[in-house]
Amino acid sequence: MAVWTKPDQAAPDLTVVPRFTRAGMVDVPRDRLPANPMLPQTAYQVVLDEVMLDGNARFNLATFVTTWMDDEADRLYAATVDKNMVDKDEYPQTAEIESRCVRMLADLWHAPDAAVSVGTSTTGSSEGCMLAGMALKRRWQQARRAAGASTDRPNIVMGGNVQVVWEKFANYWEVEPRYVPLEGDVLHLTEEHLLDYVDENTIGVVAVLGSTMDGSYEPVEAICRVLDEHEAATGVAVPVHVDAASGGFIAPFVQPDLVWDFQLPRVVSIQSSGHKFGLVYPGVGWVLWRDTEHLPEDLVFHVNYLGGDMPTFALNFSRPGAQVVLQYYQFLRLGFEGYREVQQACQDVARHLGDALRRMPEYEVITDGSELPVVTFRVADHVTLFDVFDMSRKLRERGWLVPAYTMPPNREDLAVLRLVVRNGFSHDMAELFLRDLATATEWMDDLSAPMPSEEQPSGFHH
Numbered sequence: 027m028a029v030w031t032k033p034d035q036a037a038p039d040l041t042v043v044p045r046f047t048r049a050g051m052v053d054v055p056r057d058r059l060p061a062n063p064m065l066p067q068t069a070y071q072v073v074l075d076e077v078m079l080d081g082n083a084r085f086n087l088a089t090f091v092t093t094w095m096d097d098e099a100d101r102l103y104a105a106t107v108d109k110n111m112v113d114k115d116e117y118p119q120t121a122e123i124e125s126r127c128v129r130m131l132a133d134l135w136h137a138p139d140a141a142v143s144v145g146t147s148t149t150g151s152s153e154g155c156m157l158a159g160m161a162l163k164r165r166w167q168q169a170r171r172a173a174g175a176s177t178d179r180p181n182i183v184m185g186g187n188v189q190v191v192w193e194k195f196a197n198y199w200e201v202e203p204r205y206v207p208l209e210g211d212v213l214h215l216t217e218e219h220l221l222d223y224v225d226e227n228t229i230g231v232v233a234v235l236g237s238t239m240d241g242s243y244e245p246v247e248a249i250c251r252v253l254d255e256h257e258a259a260t261g262v263a264v265p266v267h268v269d270a271a272s273g274g275f276i277a278p279f280v281q282p283d284l285v286w287d288f289q290l291p292r293v294v295s296i297q298s299s300g301h302k303f304g305l306v307y308p309g310v311g312w313v314l315w316r317d318t319e320h321l322p323e324d325l326v327f328h329v330n331y332l333g334g335d336m337p338t339f340a341l342n343f344s345r346p347g348a349q350v351v352l353q354y355y356q357f358l359r360l361g362f363e364g365y366r367e368v369q370q371a372c373q374d375v376a377r378h379l380g381d382a383l384r385r386m387p388e389y390e391v392i393t394d395g396s397e398l399p400v401v402t403f404r405v406a407d408h409v410t411l412f413d414v415f416d417m418s419r420k421l422r423e424r425g426w427l428v429p430a431y432t433m434p435p436n437r438e439d440l441a442v443l444r445l446v447v448r449n450g451f452s453h454d455m456a457e458l459f460l461r462d463l464a465t466a467t468e469w470m471d472d473l474s475a476p477m478p479s480e481e482q483p484s485g486f487h488h
């Protein structure tokens with residue numbers, strides 16, 4: 027609650043009051059709408075000062091999400107923040123730009139016919155996953171009903187390492203989640219035990235291109251192969267959705283020979299986060315289906331109250347259009363070669379970090395940035411004085427935000443630190459980080475050094 031002191035005083039002249047005096051206000055409103063307005067300059071300062079405590083996004087090595095864009099992008103953002111993506115009839119050019127982005131991604135991900143591909147922008151990968159999952163469920167229901175079979179018990183199969191969005195999908199849309207557990211050093215879904223979890227009630231398999239846990243790629247091609255064999259043997263066709271939240275904007279540029287996308291006929295849909303390695307500020311994502319057949323028409327709503335006939339397949343109605351404009355800006359600004367250079371630079375920095383960590387005896391590298399530009403490492407067994415959680419806290423003193431966490435079930439014994447290298451995390455910053463990590467490690471080691479008195483041979487004192 028705002029506390030106003032000196033209520034009996036004459037109201038100050040707000041046009042001349044120095045900003046930080048806040049005209050007698052000692053506490054900002056926190057629980058109830060303030061009764062009166064304040065100067066915009068004052069409100070601006072109050073809010074800006076408060077969010078300063080969040081720390082610097084550029085030192086945030088925890089997030090996959092974009093924290094830096096060109097000045098021109100910032101200006102374009104400011105010029106388009108008022109666009110509502112749903113007003114397609116009112117803002118036809120923004121709608122057209124969205125379609126162009128979908129076609130460019132369909133081409134990048136090798137859709138059989140990019141000109142008639144179907145897809146949409148979303149608020150992020152999570153919404154894309156929900157839409158793709160709903161399409162899988164609806165197609166499975168339609169096929170089951172057509173065959174006179176029960177639709178009571180749908181399930182979805184995925185690795186124990188999936189991002190939380192897939193747990194949400196299963197929960198919200200009442201689909202049984204079947205997690206294939208991690209095994210040994212393999213920290214993601216593989217083709218190996220997959221078929222033990224698949225049956226005629228499986229609406230689809232989720233393959234992750236770029237595991238959130240360690241940045242590793244799941245073998246999409248091998249996963250599709252065993253499902254091809256399964257279909258040949260049993261007649262049960264199980265489709266694959268690729269969760270390429272991060273990898274959708276890395277693999278085409280950095281691992282162009284990797285086969286993971288619509289080149290595989292079993293891959294029916296792909297989603298990716300424009301606001302991760304798509305290099306746009308939060309929140310934009312993309313979801314595409316290989317063709318109209320895989321997006322059931324009865325999920326698409328047609329509304330006319332904004333004028334025209336507008337098909338929508340989305341969870342939200344209104345949402346920001348500026349991020350879609352920014353995605354198109356990045357496509358024009360960078361082109362294929364520019365994206366390749368940016369992502370390759372991220373990978374070079376990640377691999378450099380991985381190499382440097384290998385030379386530090388306190389750490390063991392789990393993933394070294396050769397798939398996603400993500401490095402995960404653990405504290406070596408012989409180190410007993412600190413763990414990854416201590417190091418994560420220690421690094422915060424210098425402003426670095428590096429998350430520490432344990433792996434999913436079956437490998438909960440493994441606790442790691444994770445570094446995500448994004449556009450804007452330069453070689454220079456990596457050097458600064460490594461220097462701070464070395465200093466912090468030394469400090470942790472020293473904490474346990476024996477106290478001077480204990481170092482003396484016994485009997486020396488007194």
Ligand SMILES: *Cc1c(COP(=O)(O)O)cnc(C)c1O
Nearest residue numbers: 150151152189191238269271299
């Ligand atoms: C980040 C991520 C998501 C969720 O994406 P948002 O864009 O943050 O909604 C889903 N899957 C994977 C693999 C991710 O890395």
